[in-house]
Amino acid sequence: MVQMASMRFTLGLMYTPELPLRTNLTEAHEASWQAIGEPGAFWTGPERVQMVAHARAATNCKLCEQRKAALSPFAVPGEHDEISRESELPPALIDAIHRIRSDPGRLTRSVFAQVIAAGVSEAAYVEMVSVINSSVIIDTLHRSLGLSLPELPEAREGEVSGDYNTEAVDRGAWVPVLDADQDLFEPGMPRVPNILRSMGLVPSAVQLFFQTFRPHYALANIPLSISQAQAEFVAARVSALNECFY
Amino acid sequence: MRLRGSGEQEGRDYDLGAVTSDSGDAGVDQGATLRALTEAAIRSEWDLLDSLRGDAFTTLGEQQTVDALTVAAAFNGITRVADSTGIPLDDAMAEATTSIRAATGIDQYSYAEKSARYDL
Numbered sequence: 093m094v095q096m097a098s099m100r101f102t103l104g105l106m107y108t109p110e111l112p113l114r115t116n117l118t119e120a121h122e123a124s125w126q127a128i129g130e131p132g133a134f135w136t137g138p139e140r141v142q143m144v145a146h147a148r149a150a151t152n153c154k155l156c157e158q159r160k161a162a163l164s165p166f167a168v169p170g171e172h173d174e175i176s177r178e179s180e181l182p183p184a185l186i187d188a189i190h191r192i193r194s195d196p197g198r199l200t201r202s203v204f205a206q207v208i209a210a211g212v213s214e215a216a217y218v219e220m221v222s223v224i225n226s227s228v229i230i231d232t233l234h235r236s237l238g239l240s241l242p243e244l245p246e247a248r249e250g251e252v253s254g255d256y257n258t259e260a261v262d263r264g265a266w267v268p269v270l271d272a273d274q275d276l277f278e279p280g281m282p283r284v285p286n287i288l289r290s291m292g293l294v295p296s297a298v299q300l301f302f303q304t305f306r307p308h309y310a311l312a313n314i315p316l317s318i319s320q321a322q323a324e325f326v327a328a329r330v331s332a333l334n335e336c337f338y
Numbered sequence: 339m340r341l342r343g344s345g346e347q348e349g350r351d352y353d354l355g356a357v358t359s360d361s362g363d364a365g366v367d368q369g370a371t372l373r374a375l376t377e378a379a380i381r382s383e384w385d386l387l388d389s390l391r392g393d394a395f396t397t398l399g400e401q402q403t404v405d406a407l408t409v410a411a412a413f414n415g416i417t418r419v420a421d422s423t424g425i426p427l428d429d430a431m432a433e434a435t436t437s438i439r440a441a442t443g444i445d446q447y448s449y450a451e452k453s454a455r456y457d458l
Contacts, residue, residue, distance in 0.1 A: 265426060269423075286427070290419055301419065321350070334414070338421070
């Protein structure tokens with residue numbers, strides 16, 4: 093057991109075995125981290141890794157700090173802090189990444205519109221949302237447990253697939269979403285809530301994000317050592333802190 | 339808000355207003371500790387969280403502390419997915435939470451409210 097534990101550590105995997113984290117979570121995070129570095133539907137491996145680097149830069153970015161302190165985050169022009177590697181991403185996309193990471197509670201449709209106006213497709217935007225927010229989960233857990241952030245994923249060369257869901261539908265979100273029945277899981281709660289449908293335009297984006305998210309939480313019978321109510325209190329408090337309407 | 343659903347299943351009446359207010363444990367077991375851990379994690383107050391985590395290992399338990407932070411990390415990501423895609427409330431959810439959203443101030447987080455407040 094000790095040998096296995098030290099092997100995991102020396103192999104450079106994401107979590108030390110001393111932490112009481114469930115294997116399904118650590119394995120999911122490792123798989124997601126690797127997947128981020130691989131070519132996606134619309135962004136190459138290097139581009140997806142650059143997205144994570146920009147998201148991390150946003151946590152210490154001077155412009156983001158000034159915007160967060162302003163009455164409107166759109167009142168402060170300027171340049172975001174650069175990342176240490178070359179970046180080929182459109183400036184509008186980089187700006188959106190910084191806003192998503194640093195000030196999610198004040199995102200408006202104008203941020204999405206600015207990215208689309210720069211020539212990025214809705215599907216490519218959705219893929220960015222998945223990559224960034226998968227990394228947010230992994231980075232937040234690391235920092236919360238007192239761990240150093242994992243090194244950026246290894247970027248792999250290769251062609252993007254171009255795959256997207258041609259049957260995605262308009263349900264009032266900024267992007268087309270997965271079409272799904274609205275039958276209820278319980279009163280007030282659909283079996284497939286909109287949040288599960290939100291990235292349905294790009295199936296690989298759904299796969300990446302929920303592969304990362306799923307070991308953390310369940311709507312019922314949560315498989316953790318805290319009660320469902322305790323988990324819901326934490327979840328609701330995060331939603332309030334991030335000023336999330338959904 | 340799923341906390342209400344948990345309360346209904348347990349036969350308990352949680353104080354949902356505590357979720358959006360600056361204090362309160364909502365009546366949840368160990369709610370004050372959970373709240374402090376969550377707020378430090380989401381506000382990136384890492385030194386404070388290091389201290390709180392050590393205390394929580396004693397009061398809440400090591401596994402419970404890690405699991406609470408696991409949930410917080412997940413929602414730090416999924417709330418951004420919702421707010422990056424402009425996903426609306428599900429019809430059934432919107433109908434079932436009308437009074438709660440008004441009472442807790444959650445309505446002020448709606449996309450229309452945010453656009454009116456922040457767009458130039």
